[in-house]
Amino acid sequence: MVASDLPIGDRIRHYRGERRQDVVAGLVGIAPDYLSQIERGLKVPSLPILHAIAQELGVPTTALLADMAVGSRASLDTTEPAIVRALMGYGSPCSPSSAEPTALRERVESAWRIWQSRKTRFTDMAGVLPGLIADAEHAARTARSAMDPAQRRSIMRVRADLYFLLRSYLRRTSRVDLSMMAADRAVRAAEEADDPLRMAAAQWNLGHVLLAAQELDGAEQVALRAVEELRRSPIAEPDRVAMSGALQLVAVVAEARRRDWSAARDRLRNHARPAARSVGEGNIMWTVFGPTNVALHEVSIEMEAGDTSEALQVADDVDTSDLPSMERSFTFNLEVARCHHLRRDDAAVLLNLLELEDLAPEDLARTPLARKLMLTVIRRGRTMHARQAEKLAERVGVF
Structure with missing residues (x-):
């Protein structure tokens, strides 16, 4: 059984298995290049052709149809x-x-x-x-x-x-x-507790939800307003600096996603990095803030900016082995895999995906970008790499 959100082309390739593409195309009565384009998602077959392919592969036509559009919320819930x-x-x-x-x-x-x-x-x-x-x-x-x-x-x-x-x-x-909803309840609870540090952490959490919802301006405003409030709060200096640094990283992400690379780099260099150097590695209010996390954000900025060489160079100097959060290590390695994907280095993408499977298999199965990278290697990678990627996809439930 394949995942309900798997595209038609990937379903065809999965059911084709070891059979040669040109042989299947010939028996169906279409050009091998046309079948290749279907499997790579570049062409959508007509229903008669889809029916002919299904008959040749020995599966019902419905087995080649995705239950829902890729990228819909329900498909990944x-x-x-x-x-x-x-x-x-x-x-x-x-x-x-x-x-x-x-x-x-x-x-x-x-x-x-x-x-x-x-x-x-x-x-x-x-x-x-x-x-x-x-x-x-x-x-x-x-x-x-x-x-x-x-x-x-x-x-x-x-x-x-x-x-x-x-x-x-x-x-x-x-x-x-x-x-x-959870972020809003956290804000209310922190306010009822009259706890300035938790009120700042609640704004950090709210900022991350706004980033996920693509409300970039809102995320930045929430984070920077919380930084200002922290300056007036009676919080111990190390905690105040660390929490402020974590909030600055929310603003960094918002600026990077708006493609304001200069502002993102400046904020990371002038605000987040000095704070991280001041407090060292830590996990203030479960934010994992410290020099390593700042370096991970630097990798993200360069990747989003399209400078994959710089991103990989920065990544080479990052050691996530001592991070208290496996999630941050997973996200970092996934972004490295994406850098290799942008460079069309499918062997390196596959290697990173296999490392991610060992690190956090449940995260790998649930992350849309990871699923996309697996399917890309299956579609365009060399035969050996494509087969390994397909086995990986089967293990984590994509197929």
Whole structure:
């Protein structure tokens, strides 16, 4: 069985298997070049030709038709339904004791460590988040009716941290709409906690959702406004500098995606990099801010600007092995793979994809760019590389 969003051409190539392209084309009665263009997505066959190809390949015509348009949200939605139900309705708490602030804090921090480090993080979150959401919301309702302001603020800090995690999870499972909801709840929880650091982190999370929604101006404005607010906040200097640096990187991404390369480079050089050098490697509010993360953004800028040689040169000096977040390592290696893709170096693309499979197989299966790179190697790579890419696609569920 193939993925529902797989294009027609890739389906034909998959079912053709080891059979020679020119032989199949000849039996169908079309030119080999025409079949090649169909498989590469350059031509769309008429229904009679599609029916003839299906008959020759021994599959129903419907097997060659994609169920939905590539790139649609539904085709990539991998959100666990139980998490959505908990998010929308909260559900019943597991037990009264599980909503105690200290225990709840430990559970949320454990969930964050799982999310940032495990290869099976999506599967693991399916078992962790529903109950955690229900208990956090139960604790919040209880705390609002209690008389102890300190306990209420403690619960709200935990709730904010949980919704930071949900924002990231939902974004990675292609639910930008629910990710926005989670970011908004994080903002409200941070405000109820009256915690300046978490209020800044909530704006950082909101900025990332706005980037995902292509609201670039909004993302930049949110981030820079939070930087200004941090300057007036009574926060310890290292935390303030690190959080400000993380927010500056949100603005850097927004400028790069607007193709304002000069502004993005200047902001990274004059604001984010000095902050990173000042505080060193860290993970303030789960942002993974530090010199390595700044270098990863530099690679992204040069890649987006089309200077793949410079991007790969910068990437050569980056070591992600000690990053606390596997997700950042995955994103970096995927961007390196994209650089090689732009240089049409399919062997290097395949090598990076295989490394990504070892690093984070569940992320590889869920990331649209990774799926696109796999299909590109299958379509245009040398026979050996195409076969390896097709086996990889089968392992992660594209085919």
